[in-house]
Amino acid sequence: MRAIPFLRTLSALSVAALLAACGAPPPPAAPPEVAGYGTIEDGGFTIAAVPETYVPPENRRTTVAYSGSEKPGTIIIDPHVKYLYLVTAEGEADRYRIAVGAEGRGLRSTTYVGRKAEWPYWTPTANMVRTQPEKYAALAGGMAPGPENPLGARALYLYRGGQDTMFRIHGTGDYTSIGNATSAGCIRLYNQDILELYTKVPTSTTVKVRSVAESRLLEGDDAVDAALARDAAMPIN
Numbered sequence: 001m002r003a004i005p006f007l008r009t010l011s012a013l014s015v016a017a018l019l020a021a022c023g024a025p026p027p028p029a030a031p032p033e034v035a036g037y038g039t040i041e042d043g044g045f046t047i048a049a050v051p052e053t054y055v056p057p058e059n060r061r062t063t064v065a066y067s068g069s070e071k072p073g074t075i076i077i078d079p080h081v082k083y084l085y086l087v088t089a090e091g092e093a094d095r096y097r098i099a100v101g102a103e104g105r106g107l108r109s110t111t112y113v114g115r116k117a118e119w120p121y122w123t124p125t126a127n128m129v130r131t132q133p134e135k136y137a138a139l140a141g142g143m144a145p146g147p148e149n150p151l152g153a154r155a156l157y158l159y160r161g162g163q164d165t166m167f168r169i170h171g172t173g174d175y176t177s178i179g180n181a182t183s184a185g186c187i188r189l190y191n192q193d194i195l196e197l198y199t200k201v202p203t204s205t206t207v208k209v210r211s212v213a214e215s216r217l218l219e220g221d222d223a224v225d226a227a228l229a230r231d232a233a234m235p236i237n
Contacts, residue, residue: 036060037192043119045147047173047191054175059097061193066093068218075113075169075207077187079106080215081227082179084169084187086200094200096193099177101185102234106209107158107167113205114159116198119145125166147173153191154198158207169207170194181231 033039037050037060066087070076076085076093079100085093100106123142128135143149152171157164169187171194172178178190189197216224 034060037190040192040195042153042195043145045119045145045153047147047153047195050175050190050192054178055190059179059190061094061096061196063088064093064095066091068093068214070206070208073205075201075205076210077107077207078210078215078219079181080210080212080224081219082181083219084189084197086197094197096189096197097178099172099179099188100181102181106181106185107165107187107207108209109160110209111158111160111165111167111207113156113169113201113203113207114162114164115157115203116201117151117155117157118198119153120149120151120155120170121145122149122151147191152188152194154194156198156201156205156207169197180234182234 031051033049034052034055037055039049040047064085066085068076068085068087070087072087072089074087076087077098077100078085082098082100084096084098086096087093121142121144124136124139129137129140150170150172151168152173155168155170158167158169159165167186169189171191172188173191174188175190177188210218212224
């Protein structure tokens with residue numbers, strides 16, 4: 001009978017021990033996952049963990065004291081300091097870090113959640129195809145759900161007067177964009193955050209966008225000025 005090569009008879013553990021004895025370095029350990037931002041299996045898809053570098057403490061969802069006048073159940077978008085607030089009680093809100101539209105592309109007025117979708121399909125708007133054909137023309141027919149889909153794991157579709165505004169609050173796998181003003185106009189959250197927000201928000205929820213004056217009053221001049229300076233230095237994608 002033909003002999004089996006020696007290494008094939010070794011268990012994986014024995015091979016690892018042999019390599020270690022020969023001076024080969026062990027494989028690197030997987031980096032630890034940030035609590036709440038780790039790998040998630042959902043709807044037949046895998047949502048990748050957000051590396052710690054891209055989810056610093058100030059980007060993690062949290063409950064904060066809230067001094068705005070909006071009633072519980074309202075979503076507030078602050079495009080200046082890049083936070084979304086869901087008012088949960090008098091004087092309290094859940095806060096999420098977001099990415100918003102680059103200058104001239106963002107949501108500007110009050111809307112409401114007209115519908116919701118899990119793992120939605122995505123189709124670029126006619127304006128996106130017209131103004132950035134090199135980026136969107138090949139996707140004009142739409143994109144199936146999945147981790148690469150720009151709408152991510154969940155989407156809240158924003159309406160005004162019964163009409164779709166074409167703006168969404170949605171997840172994204174592009175965690176490098178969170179905290180910046182670089183999107184085509186929609187409000188992006190980490191996929192891990194949109195999964196949580198989605199469960200708390202029914203259709204008809206009011207979505208208010210803060211003015212810069214409101215942001216300065218509630219967030220402070222220093223926070224707004226720092227965010228605006230960061231925006232000015234960011235390239236428009």
